[in-house]
Amino acid sequence: MKRKSRQQLGVLCLSGLAAGLFASGLALAQDREPSQEEMWGIIQQQQREIEELKARQSATDEKVEATADRIEEVTVKEPAGGMVEGWWNKTSIGGYGEMHYNGGDQDQIDFHRFVLFFGHQFTDRIRFFSELEVEHSLVGESKPGEVELEQAYLEFSLTDRIQSKVGLFLLPVGILNETHEPPTFFGVERNIVETNIIPTTWWEGGVGAHADLGAGFSTDVAVHSGLNVATTGSSAFLPRGGRQKVANAVAEDPALTGRMKWTRIPGVELAVTAQYQDDLTQGQDVDAVLLETHASIRRGPWWLRALYARWELGGDLPKAVGRDEQYGWYVEPGYVFGTAKGDVGVFARYSQVDNTAGDTTDSKIKQTDVGLNYWPHPQVVLKADYQFLDVPAGQIGDDRINLGVGFMF
């Protein structure tokens, strides 16, 4: 019995759960051997102590969980201190920018675009998106830059498959018009087809809707303000010069744009867009149709973009200057591979554009680009390319190197 009592005492010593009681037990043991009743008393007291410690531990756990709850509420949801629910909880900002160096005859450096994005979620179904852009860095009288409202629209989720929008928004046409953040495309400068045929970046004011049709199909339709092209001079009937940018824009003749897109296979986008405008000149009865189709494929390391766009202008005025037909196309293969310091991509692009295809004179511009992108971070890109420009007789070509840096966040 004595041996058993000593063993129990030894086990209790090792447990270390009740130091005070333990000390008294030891003291007792030093004076004399405890009786069975005394040992039972010690064990019961220790058991009570253990239960109490367990309860304290549970309470502490609850306090820690509650503290963590509150910290997360404050740091994640309420950065201002958690006292009020403010606009900052539902407002987001982002942006992108790009600076270019153009060699050759151009020989200039330009912070081409700096864009700030602001969005706000009014409710789960009503959202606001906007982009404010500074082009060419410096704005003012006789200065090269512009401040432009590139997007500002409200979007309403009508169902889980249909959204509508109203305001100033980017038109659903081409590859770059809606997605043109610098890290998302090859080449320092945007391709000449989505510059001179599709006047990217192209926004209009109006209403639109997006519908997810299932099986990878989706459609966008929009009724919006139209272009207002010049009817005389070197820029006559050129779409790029006709953008009114929703700035006190003439709205006599709106336009209708529709797009069908297929994205059933990851990395593959096939789309076709049509636009009709009753009067491209807002007064001279020049109806116009734009047709565009493209493929954008990124499968594994392989990259391929191809796009064709064509304008048909009605009436006699465009025909008289050969601009009743305008078209362009490009094909752009590329290859992207990873390195320990980020991704690297190489590409080549061949483009043709003819804004005066309605007559018999040679007015076709051909451009070949080769170059590379280096992404030290997925949202940061350094670019270099060389362009070979083949222009019609009488025009001046400019073969040159282009360097660029861009970012998005």
Next chain:
Amino acid sequence: MQLAALALAIVSSPGLGAEVYLAPEKLLAESFGASPPKPSILWIAGDTRDAVERILGHSAGALRVRYWSQEGRTAWILEEIGKTEPITTGIVVDKGAIARISVLVYRESRGWEVRYAFFTDQFKGATLTALRELDRNIDGISGATLSVRALTRLARVALLLDAEVRKAKTSR
């Protein structure tokens, strides 16, 4: 990434519904059968927190994450911002490999294609390499680059956390 509890609160908010593609309860029922396990809590601390933040490229935000675990399978509801809005995502990991990834709530203006099986099926069977990358390439969606990257990061985080849970069980 924010707490599953936050995700649950968001998706159960009155008035919402348009962008809730799959309720968390349904995800759990489909993943664990009629009687899903009770949620457990994993603290995001120490080396785990460092690893999560390296994958996300920013602070993890949450101190803990809720998960469901049964017979070698774990389910996670995580959030990460695509372009500007959080995407609420359910990820089921079975014995260290992605069994399922489902977008529960999508709030971005574009890139809705990421919620479809033809995109998310690419993650099935994916595991984490020694460098904590996915063992396979995920083809993106044109115009939804940031949303695709967000889902890929969440898949990596879920695999990492699943490994932590399994490691903790083994060491018990």
